Amino acid sequence: MVSLTINGQKVEVEPEATILQAAEKLGVFIPTFCYSPQLTLVGACRMCVVEVEGMRALVASCCTPVRDGMVVHTDTERVHTARKINLNLLLANHPLDCLTCEKNGNCRLQDYCYLYGVSESDFKGDRKDYALEDTNPFFIRDMNKCILCGLCVRTCHEINGAGAIEIMNRGFDSKVSAAFYDPLENSPCVFCGMCVDACPVGALTPKQSIGKGRSYELETVKTVCPYCGTGCGLELYVKNNEVVRVKGDPSNPVSRGQVCVKGHFGTDFLKSPERLTTPLIRKNGELVESSWDEALDLVAEKLKGVKGTELAGFSSARATNEENYLFQKLLRSLGTNNIDHCARL
Numbered sequence: 557m558v559s560l561t562i563n564g565q566k567v568e569v570e571p572e573a574t575i576l577q578a579a580e581k582l583g584v585f586i587p588t589f590c591y592s593p594q595l596t597l598v599g600a601c602r603m604c605v606v607e608v609e610g611m612r613a614l615v616a617s618c619c620t621p622v623r624d625g626m627v628v629h630t631d632t633e634r635v636h637t638a639r640k641i642n643l644n645l646l647l648a649n650h651p652l653d654c655l656t657c658e659k660n661g662n663c664r665l666q667d668y669c670y671l672y673g674v675s676e677s678d679f680k681g682d683r684k685d686y687a688l689e690d691t692n693p694f695f696i697r698d699m700n701k702c703i704l705c706g707l708c709v710r711t712c713h714e715i716n717g718a719g720a721i722e723i724m725n726r727g728f729d730s731k732v733s734a735a736f737y738d739p740l741e742n743s744p745c746v747f748c749g750m751c752v753d754a755c756p757v758g759a760l761t762p763k764q765s766i767g768k769g770r771s772y773e774l775e776t777v778k779t780v781c782p783y784c785g786t787g788c789g790l791e792l793y794v795k796n797n798e799v800v801r802v803k804g805d806p807s808n809p810v811s812r813g814q815v816c817v818k819g820h821f822g823t824d825f826l827k828s829p830e831r832l833t834t835p836l837i838r839k840n841g842e843l844v845e846s847s848w849d850e851a852l853d854l855v856a857e858k859l860k861g862v863k864g865t866e867l868a869g870f871s872s873a874r875a876t877n878e879e880n881y882l883f884q885k886l887l888r889s890l891g892t893n894n895i896d897h898c899a900r901l
Contacts, residue, residue, distance in 0.1 A: 557569065557570065557571070558570070558571050558573070558622050558623065558624050558626075559624055559625070560575075560578060560622050560623070560624070560625065560626035560627070560628065561626070561627045561628065562575075562578060562579055562582055562584055562628045562629075562630065563582075563584060563628070563629060563630055563631060565582050565584075567581055567582050569581060569622055571621075571622070572621065573621070573622050574597070574617065574618060574619060574620055574621055574622065575606060575608075575615070575617035575618075575620050575621075575622060575626075575628055576588070576591065576604055576617040576618045578622050578628075579606075579617065579628075579630060584630055586604050586606065586617055586630055587603045587604060587639065587664070587668050587671070588601065588603055588604045588618055588664075589601035589603050589664060589665075589703060589705040589707075589756055590603075590618070590705040590706055590707060591604065591618040592707060592710070592711075592754065594711075594714075594715060594812070594813070595707070595710045595711065595714055595715075596710060596714060597618055597619035598619065598706060598710075599616030599618055599619040599620075600704075600705065600706055601642075601703070601705050602616060602638070602642055603639060603642055603643075603668065604616055604617045604618045605617065605635060605638050605639065606628050606629065606630045606635060607628070607629040607630075607632050607634055607635055608620075608626060608627065608628050608629075609626075609627040609628075609629075610627075614634065614635065614638055617630070636672065639668070639672055640672045640673075640674055643665070643668060643669055643672060643674040644674060644677050644678050644679055645677070645679060646665060646677075646703050647669070647674065647676060647677035648677040648679040648680070648681065648683075649683055649684050649700075650665065650700070650701060650703065650757075651700055651701060652676065654666055657701075657758040658758060658761045658765065658766060659757060659758035659761070659771075660758075660770060660771075661770045661771045661772045662771035662772075663756070663757050663758060664756040664757065665703060665756065665757045682728065684699070684700055684728075685700065686698075686699040686700050686731070689739065689740070690763075691739045691740075691741060692739070692740050692741050692745075692747065693763070693821075694747050694749060694762065694763060694764075694817070694820075694821045695749065695752050695760055695761055695762045695763055696760070696761045696763060696766075697740075697759065697760055698758065698759050698760075698761070699731055699732065699733075699759060700759075701757050701758045701759040702731070702732055702757070702759040703756070703757055703759075704723060704730055704732070705756060706723060706732075707751075707754040707755065707756065708721060708732060708751035708754050708755055708760065709721055709722055709723055709732060711750050711751055711754045712745075712750070712751055715750060715814060716746065716748055716750055716814075718744045718745060718746055718748075719744060720734055720740065720743040720744045720745035720746075721733060721734055721740075721743070721745070721751070722735070724737070732759075746816070746817060747817040747820075747821070748814075748815060748816050748817055748820060749762065749815065749817065749820035749821060750804065750813075750814060750815065750820075752820075753803045753804060753813070753815075762801060762820075762821070764800065764801060764802075764821060764823065765793070765800045765801040768795060768798070768800035768801070769795040769800055771793075773795055774793040774794060774795050774800065774801070775793070775794045775795070776791055776792070776793060776794075777791070777792040777794055778790070778791055778792075778805055778807075778808075779792055780876060781815070781818070781819035782874050783816075783818040783819055783822065783874055784818075784873055784874065785873060785874075785875065785876055785877045785880060786810065786811070786877075787808075787810045787811075787876050787877060787878075788804065788805075788808065788810055788811035788814065788815055788816075788819055789804065789805030789807070789808020789810060789811050789813075790802055790803070790804065790805055790815065790819055791803045791804070791805045798827070799823050799826055802815075802819065802820055802821070802823055803815070803820075804819070804820070834846070835847070835848055835850075835851035836851075837850065837851055837854060859890060862890075863891070864890055864891020864892040865891070865892065867887065867890055867891070867892040867894065868887075868892065868894035868895070868896070869883060869884070869886075869887040869892070869894065869895045869896070870895075870896050870897070870898070871883050871884070871895065871896070871897045871898070872897075872898060873897065873898050880897065883895075
């Protein structure tokens, strides 16, 4: 273990840890834009800079390894000045339309500007004026709000593996784009939406949630994706009993926050008028609503009079593996091996 001091507090961490990880262990807050524990470390945004005794320049805490005896200061005037200048530079090319931005209340740029008292930029000059990119059915890309943290690019390359986007050009003309500035639908993008989840600002907005509620109005419900048996974890954001947004659940051991296009954006069926919400029993030739107890009692009664060889079961790929396992165990306990599954579509 390596021992170091952060803001007067001693902490011991693994030798390969970074200053940021050591600070997190102590509960010391350091702002970040480009950092994610799931991605490679780049130290690009410079929001996480800290002061280390014996080092001339401020260092990016997210990618600077700890060393024994290191003394770190995260809250000095020098650190605050550097972070405020950084925010000033970002606001020089960022629309200040927070009142109508879908990310309002869940935007790291907004949070940090509030924390450091930055309301507008002191730097004047040319401003970017990109058209909204909304040609795909799932999310809108507003590159005027992009802060070039690179989280979406690294997520696309390192987690999804699609490699559909990259930071094109350099300097003022830098822009996250598909190859040759083509629309995303003409790229290898599979519309998993993980770039949307990774974005710390309002540059990427899912169309399903526009105008449906602020982040602080939404209740979070954890569930399992209904589209296949993998068992990916989802976080549903609910308002007035309506799912207005879906994200991958990073705490789920199966998917660790990863999600595909179906799990992320395929929730329209929840509001379908054709969806069954209660069991139906046929009485006098008509299907009528019933309680679960009545329906299950009827099924159990009917099964009692059926020989195992006359019974077959057909299962769904949209059920979880665990549910399908229980289903086949139930059928076998009733004396049949006639069990099929629709996963060969």
